[in-house]
Amino acid sequence: MKVPVKISVQTEDFDVTTELKRIGNLDSTIGALVSFVGLVRDVNDDQIIKTMTLEHYAGMTEQALHEIAQAAQERWPLQGITIIHRVGELLPSDQIVLVATASRHRHAAFESADFLMDYLKSKAPFWKKEQTPDGAHWVDARESDAIALSRWQDKQNSL
């Protein structure tokens, strides 16, 4: 079965309630809806963040997110997937990313949302630049993200 997948890379904010209503209403067999929302922190590695700018590789980003969503559908029985990621300039507390998964039962929804975030953080071509009182710098990739990803890779169907 083809699972409805919504992927959006956008500068504008998103409304979580609207998005969850939309995915939850896709199919009346849905019994579990899990969402994750990533926000801009005001402090990172002891530095105050004034603004954060997100750059991406237009075209490749959408393609990578579709591949990640496809990998999740192959592992879990899902009824819907939503991935929204913002780009451009953001302020502390702004929403960056929404991942939502819908399934008949909660385990598939919880696990697939976790999987989608781990893959997104390591595979989708986005880059964060933080503006601090001492100047601007590109955020370094974290080893913990690669470790999080490896949790899924010794199981079947990794990307």
Place this chain on the structure above:
Amino acid sequence: MIVRYFASLREHLGCDSEDISTQATSVDQLITELSQRGVIWQELLADNPRLQIAVNQQIARRHTPINDHDEIAFFPPVTGG
């Protein structure tokens, strides 16, 4: 061939995209060719163990073959989410 650079690479190399003609038939050969432009190119491409590569918007490796119609991209490890 279109070559694109993103994030810190784009800033340090002072280039986001260029259309080049090259005899390179693999990513590695292209890297070697571009790295002859100067120390910064050498450091950020040939000598950069964390360099990420995409060919036609798919993750690629240094041995990936390329041709004149391809879009090649170089970038640092990704940090979205």
